[in-house]
Amino acid sequence: MSSSFCLTPQTYHVLTDGVRRDPEEFWLKEGHRRLVWSREPTRAMDQEKGWFADGTLNASANCLDRHLPEHGEKTAIIWQGEEADHVIRLTYRELHARVCAFANVLRDCGVKRGDRVAIHLPCVIEGIIAMQACARIGAMHVVLFGGFSAEAIADRVADSGAVVVVTANVGRRGAKRIPYKTTMDAALRLLGDKSTVRHVLVVGVTEDEVPLEAGRDALLEPLLRAASMDCAPEAMNATDPLFLLYTSGSTGKPKGIVHGTGGYLTWASFTHQLVFDHQPSDIFWCTADIGWITGHSYVAYGPLANGATILLFEGMPSHPTPGRWWEVIAKHGVTTFYTSPTAIRALMSEGDEIPGRYDLSSLRVLGSVGEPINHEAWTWFHEVIGGGRCPVVDTWWQTETGGAMISLVPGAVEARPASATLPLPGVNPVLLDEKGQPLEGAAEGILCIDGSWPGCALTIWNDDALFQTTYFKPYPGHYFTGDGARRDEDGYFWITGRVDDVINVSGHRIGSAEIEDAISEIHDISESAAVGIPHDLKGQGLIVYIVPHEGLDKAVTAGLKDQVVRIIGTKVGRYAVPEKVFVVPDLPKTRSGKNVRRLMRKIACGETEGFGDLSTLANPAIVPELIRIVGEG
Numbered sequence: 293m294s295s296s297f298c299l300t301p302q303t304y305h306v307l308t309d310g311v312r313r314d315p316e317e318f319w320l321k322e323g324h325r326r327l328v329w330s331r332e333p334t335r336a337m338d339q340e341k342g343w344f345a346d347g348t349l350n351a352s353a354n355c356l357d358r359h360l361p362e363h364g365e366k367t368a369i370i371w372q373g374e375e376a377d378h379v380i381r382l383t384y385r386e387l388h389a390r391v392c393a394f395a396n397v398l399r400d401c402g403v404k405r406g407d408r409v410a411i412h413l414p415c416v417i418e419g420i421i422a423m424q425a426c427a428r429i430g431a432m433h434v435v436l437f438g439g440f441s442a443e444a445i446a447d448r449v450a451d452s453g454a455v456v457v458v459t460a461n462v463g464r465r466g467a468k469r470i471p472y473k474t475t476m477d478a479a480l481r482l483l484g485d486k487s488t489v490r491h492v493l494v495v496g497v498t499e500d501e502v503p504l505e506a507g508r509d510a511l512l513e514p515l516l517r518a519a520s521m522d523c524a525p526e527a528m529n530a531t532d533p534l535f536l537l538y539t540s541g542s543t544g545k546p547k548g549i550v551h552g553t554g555g556y557l558t559w560a561s562f563t564h565q566l567v568f569d570h571q572p573s574d575i576f577w578c579t580a581d582i583g584w585i586t587g588h589s590y591v592a593y594g595p596l597a598n599g600a601t602i603l604l605f606e607g608m609p610s611h612p613t614p615g616r617w618w619e620v621i622a623k624h625g626v627t628t629f630y631t632s633p634t635a636i637r638a639l640m641s642e643g644d645e646i647p648g649r650y651d652l653s654s655l656r657v658l659g660s661v662g663e664p665i666n667h668e669a670w671t672w673f674h675e676v677i678g679g680g681r682c683p684v685v686d687t688w689w690q691t692e693t694g695g696a697m698i699s700l701v702p703g704a705v706e707a708r709p710a711s712a713t714l715p716l717p718g719v720n721p722v723l724l725d726e727k728g729q730p731l732e733g734a735a736e737g738i739l740c741i742d743g744s745w746p747g748c749a750l751t752i753w754n755d756d757a758l759f760q761t762t763y764f765k766p767y768p769g770h771y772f773t774g775d776g777a778r779r780d781e782d783g784y785f786w787i788t789g790r791v792d793d794v795i796n797v798s799g800h801r802i803g804s805a806e807i808e809d810a811i812s813e814i815h816d817i818s819e820s821a822a823v824g825i826p827h828d829l830k831g832q833g834l835i836v837y838i839v840p841h842e843g844l845d846k847a848v849t850a851g852l853k854d855q856v857v858r859i860i861g862t863k864v865g866r867y868a869v870p871e872k873v874f875v876v877p878d879l880p881k882t883r884s885g886k887n888v889r890r891l892m893r894k895i896a897c898g899e900t901e902g903f904g905d906l907s908t909l910a911n912p913a914i915v916p917e918l919i920r921i922v923g924e925g
């Protein structure tokens with residue numbers, strides 16, 4: 293193994309051993325060492341009160357102010373637009389000034405400690421600035437994925453009770469304009485009088501003009517220019533929420549996952565350092581949208597807390613030329629590149645000669661996240677992009693875990709293609725059988741985590757009971773991840789995918805209930821079921837079965853598929869539109885009336901036999917019927 297990495301197997305062993313022997317001492321030391329506190333915590337974990345509970349700190353001061361004395365002139369952000377010469381660089385000092393100004397604008401809008409601020413932006417620097425500005429004044433940000441529909445935005449804004457919204461006039465995609473402000477207007481119209489939003493701040497990404505509602509909407513730029521660049525950070529309790537972020541689960545309603553301040557930031561910093569072997573000269577590029585947790589922990593918080601230089605890229609992987617991403621890596625000397633298996637597979641399909649045209653020798657570490665990576669994609673990433681010399685860190689984690697949990701650690705852990713390898717220090721994964729019994733040694737089962745770790749979410753916004761039932765009730769005494777995994781005789785993990793009703797399309801979590809709830813709005817449909825099936829590029833593809841009401845006329849039935857696609861687009865977003873919709877007379881059910889998704893999944897995959905004992909079904913005759921309909925396409 294190369295000795296150019298910070299850790300060696302020996303030094304890593306000291307770490308893992310230290311945390312095993314005395315987690316309290318280990319994490320207290322990490323917390324002190326990694327972060328600056330306005331009041332140092334005296335304890336790491338308190339079962340009742342949470343992580344670093346008696347400490348106070350500010351996340352933005354940790355990401356910005358602390359770097360100013362020695363590294364104020366270091367580049368914090370390199371932003372690359374779609375056009376080659378459209379580049380913005382901000383030093384830590386400049387970023388700090390902009391964040392302070394933004395924080396003052398938020399204060400002028402009446403935003404107080406504990407308030408929520410929704411952020412719906414394309415990949416512009418203001419996204420990070422807005423997040424940091426919220427953190428600075430102790431407001432929680434609620435970043436909304438760019439691909440959400442107006443209804444999806446409205447649901448989340450309403451649930452969070454956001455008082456201010458930050459959006460853009462438009463987003464850019466080539467010559468196309470994405471109507472951010474118009475979508476936000478539509479979302480707020482849907483909320484009507486019930487809206488808690490008092491102000492809408494609009495980032496002028498382009499010169500395009502958009503209507504502004506007097507008294508509510510304002511262009512951000514003039515406000516920033518007028519704002520003071522002094523803004524003292526609020527001292528927050530370590531267990532105060534830093535942000536909430538919506539994610540999909542088995543229940544229909546998206547859940548607002550709440551992360552705390554001290555524990556989350558310690559975890560983001562610790563994992564960013566270990567997993568990516570962070571070194572001061574690195575140029576770190578994580579391609580995730582800030583609307584997802586990966587964009588929070590490995591764009592906005594982890595790297596900045598560690599004083600890294602991050603790259604943000606507004607464009608697409610293969611536009612205007614295939615190989616655009618590789619061109620960006622070569623141009624900016626990116627050392628660390630973190631992306632998704634879906635992106636890797638798409639780029640791989642363009643052929644090896646495309647990356648071969650670019651000098652990728654700056655790369656040191658490659659990372660993958662969001663879905664299981666297949667052997668072929670892992671190997672291609674390693675060989676063709678990493679030239680066989682860069683470790684590929686396959687990082688398994690979730691919105692709820694705050695940061696990476698199972699991952700290769702460069703220099704310290706031996707890789708195995710397509711394996712997330714070993715748990716990080718302080719993470720105790722267990723595999724359980726269906727009955728919740730722990731499995732020992734080499735085994736395949738349900739992945740749970742024992743004990744706590746600093747990055748663990750605090751709760752679900754407005755619904756702590758749901759937090760407890762979702763994560764701690766299925767297998768009492770363990771945190772239930774919703775994933776299945778295999779462990780080999782050396783303790784290496786291979787994640788096999790979700791075991792609950794969450795479908796992972798291109799790394800985006802989609803709850804089957806979310807899709808079914810949207811479809812339930814169509815009066816002519818009595819029932820539906822959404823399932824995920826393997827998809828070569830996207831990892832999983834979404835398949836929907838719908839059962840029309842009896843006696844509908846043919847023309848109406850024929851129009852149902854289009855209606856389904858439309859309603860999912862409006863209620864959830866275009867990213868959740870299914871691959872295929874099958875119109876069927878009934879769904880396979882147990883005698884107690886539960887849909888048998890396992891069967892629907894198999895049939896959607898084109899399987900025609902090997903379904904096991906069907907006699908427990910209430911309606912076994914539907915099975916050949918479904919096989920026929922799916923077979924006809």
Ligand code: WTA
Pocket residue numbers: 539584585586660661662663664665686687688689690691692712773774775787789790796799800801
């Ligand atoms: C899946 C993204 C296999 C998994 C950070 C998890 C993965 C869900 C991996 C969380 C990986 C994430 N290998 N599967 N390396 N990383 N997943 O909340 O099913 O958007 O439960 O967090 O993505 O998705 P989320």
